[in-house]
Amino acid sequence: MEPLKQYKCLTDLRKFIETLDGAKARPTVKGNHPTLYKTENNGKYRTVMGIRICDYQFSVDEKWILPNPQMGLSFSATWENLKFVHNMMARKKKPVDVFWILSEADIPPGLKFEPDHDNPGHYFLTATEKMLVEQLVTKLTLVSYRLTVIRDAGKIL
Amino acid sequence: MIEFERYPHINEILAFYLEKSPEPKISHLIENGITNEEEAEEFSKFIWRLVDNIHDDAESGNVVLGRTDNTDLLPDLSYEITKYMRKIGFYSIWERVSDSEN
Numbered sequence: 001m002e003p004l005k006q007y008k009c010l011t012d013l014r015k016f017i018e019t020l021d022g023a024k025a026r027p028t029v030k031g032n033h034p035t036l037y038k039t040e041n042n043g044k045y046r047t048v049m050g051i052r053i054c055d056y057q058f059s060v061d062e063k064w065i066l067p068n069p070q071m072g073l074s075f076s077a078t079w080e081n082l083k084f085v086h087n088m089m090a091r092k093k094k095p096v097d098v099f100w101i102l103s104e105a106d107i108p109p110g111l112k113f114e115p116d117h118d119n120p121g122h123y124f125l126t127a128t129e130k131m132l133v134e135q136l137v138t139k140l141t142l143v144s145y146r147l148t149v150i151r152d153a154g155k156i157l
Numbered sequence: 158m159i160e161f162e163r164y165p166h167i168n169e170i171l172a173f174y175l176e177k178s179p180e181p182k183i184s185h186l187i188e189n190g191i192t193n194e195e196e197a198e199e200f201s202k203f204i205w206r207l208v209d210n211i212h213d214d215a216e217s218g219n220v221v222l223g224r225t226d227n228t229d230l231l232p233d234l235s236y237e238i239t240k241y242m243r244k245i246g247f248y249s250i251w252e253r254v255s256d257s258e259n
Contacts, residue, residue, distance in 0.1 A: 027232070028229075029228050029229060032229060037229070038229075040224075042223055043166055043169075043222065043223065043224075044164075044165045044166040044169070045164075045166050045230065045233075054163070054164055054165070054166070054233075074232055074236060081239075083255075083259075084235040084238075084239050084255060085231065085232045085235035085236070087255065087258075087259040088208050088231040088232075088234065088235050089228065089231050089232070091205075091208050091209060091212050091259075092209070092212045092213075092216070094212060094228065118240050118243075118244070119236065119239060119240045119243070120243075122236070
């Protein structure tokens with residue numbers, strides 16, 4: 001299938017995601033990094049080296065990431081799951097990029113997609129072993145290199 | 158009571174906007190939970206108004222909970238609402254309202 005670089009409407013995006021059986025997708029507001037967050041020093045979403053404390057299980061001293069099969073970055077494996085988050089982000093014609101990855105083989109050792117027990121079609125990119133926060137940052141950066149992006153042309157159409 | 162645990166900042170976002178623009182019916186639902194289809198529809202519509210407010214404040218640069226742009230929290234909001242609606246059996250209402258909003 002010809003990779004879709006831009007989608008002109010939601011129907012295009014839906015067809016594309018549904019065609020990619022097994023793909024995991026993650027939308028971001030245009031310009032944001034696909035796997036790391038901007039520094040946030042306060043709040044329940046504060047970050048440690050670009051990783052939100054609400055996304056992974058940190059050790060008490062916040063130097064280590066502990067394995068947890070139900071914590072990790074959010075990904076959608078179905079259009080049904082993706083559409084809610086995509087539509088929220090794309091509200092008011094805000095440009096949204098959808099990053100996706102086709103194969104688990106592209107995920108570095110120590111990370112694994114795990115289905116969310118509470119939310120069908122939703123997956124966590126989990127840590128499977130204890131690792132330093134710096135190591136997770138490196139792995140998530142590697143993941144970002146392996147993601148393919150579909151850019152939203154909605155705002156300029 | 159509706160309380161989100163995975164992304165607890167979503168509770169703060171809801172509380173902030175309900176304090177800024179009070180909606181007693183919605184506050185009542187958060188306090189007591191959703192028990193019927195009508196309430197589920199009302200709450201779903203409120204969530205999309207909330208999404209609009211988050212976008213509007215980000216566009217205007219208004220500070221909300223110490224930040225000028227909370228649009229990166231929308232995936233957390235989507236996650237919590239979808240999970241909650243599924244848990245209480247009103248996912249189809251949430252989906253219908255969401256489809257009609259987009």
